[in-house]
């Protein structure tokens with residue numbers, strides 16, 4: 001961001017920085033009931049979702065790829081699939097709709113003012129400030145997500161190739177990427193693509209001001225570190241295995257620079273919390289391809305010792321390189337290449353048996369992975385939500401999971417508390433064309449310990 005605007009004036013986070021170490025530790029205890037994610041599978045208590053709206057229809061075939069979509073998609077066709085996801089999650093957890101939280105913080109004058117300044121400055125349309133600040137909060141929240149068309153009221157705008165002054169946010173329903181809770185703190189993402197930057201500003205403001213969430217420090221404030229294109233980090237690349245182990249994708253979206261900074265932030269957060277045991281990060285160097293934008297496109301945890309994987313990049317000859325970083329509390333770091341992700345996990349005491357996305361046939365593997373078949377979301381140990389991919393579901397069944405459709409689960413919620421591992425399937429043929437699956441659409445805020 002350019003220099004003139006003081007983006008660090010956010011009151012809560014600045015206040016946090018000024019606290020003594022003892023006060024920070026006290027606050028961390030208080031916030032533990034509000035936010036906390038120490039695994040991928042702990043019983044879900046709070047989760048962010050965004051039910052997609054008209055913003056998804058803002059793109060044309062020409063702009064789709066720039067807006068990070070595989071194709072244009074139709075709002076009507078994705079509503080049902082997303083509603084199934086939301087209904088299932090509402091049966092097991094509190095669901096925060098982002099637009100509602102946004103609306104609520106926009107009632108606070110300071111939050112409204114700061115967020116508007118940041119978004120309009122970043123999008124290069126400060127002239128909209130007056131018009132937008134006069135809007136009621138619900139209308140403003142909607143406008144920030146669906147955008148404002150360019151008014152053709154000058155020669156410059158008449159001849160402009162732009163369609164919008166304030167660009168819409170069609171990727172907003174991929175909640176996973178723009179912020180994340182790791183342990184008891186938040187990482188505010190720095191998006192690799194500018195078309196998603198406003199989303200991360202919105203999420204940062206929500207964590208800063210929303211009464212149900214505020215009260216913690218930021219683990220990494222990457223959102224504001226936006227002068228350096230080599231410093232980007234997105235939630236789809238961060239997988240929390242346990243309190244002492246993270247998996248990180250080094251990808252088109254998450255850079256080594258950002259991960260180095262993350263390691264240092266975790267180290268200082270752990271020091272504040274009085275933790276003395278070493279922690280590990282397994283870094284998976286992903287191929288820079290459209291279908292592997294994030295680590296969670298090739299690996300998601302489905303149960304205590306089971307993960308759905310895209311075998312070619314996790315286990316096969318083309319497998320991704322994996323580097324283990326072991327960090328001691330005195331700051332000593334050891335780097336080591338490990339054989340593959342599964343063995344890397346073993347090397348730090350975690351067993352994960354792979355369930356192959358698409359089964360064993362390379363054709364099915366490629367087709368189902370492309371449509372986010374390896375991207376499952378766990379709402380409790382052994383309870384996952386997946387799109388309907390025939391061969392992946394068969395592989396899950398062989399690995400001991402029962403399959404239940406979201407429709408049936410919504411009609412008979414008792415199905416969700418079955419003893420056996422469960423895959424709940426949602427209709428995703430159209431949603432997946434936005435480029436992600438159930439894990440990408442969810443951002444857990446609070447989970448029980450496993």
Ligand SMILES: NC(=[NH2+])NCCC[C@H](N)C(=O)O
Pocket residue numbers: 067068069171174176177196235236237293294296297434435436437439440
């Ligand atoms: N965690 C994920 N895999 N997210 C998928 C995000 C898809 C979105 N269209 C993007 O490219 O940013």
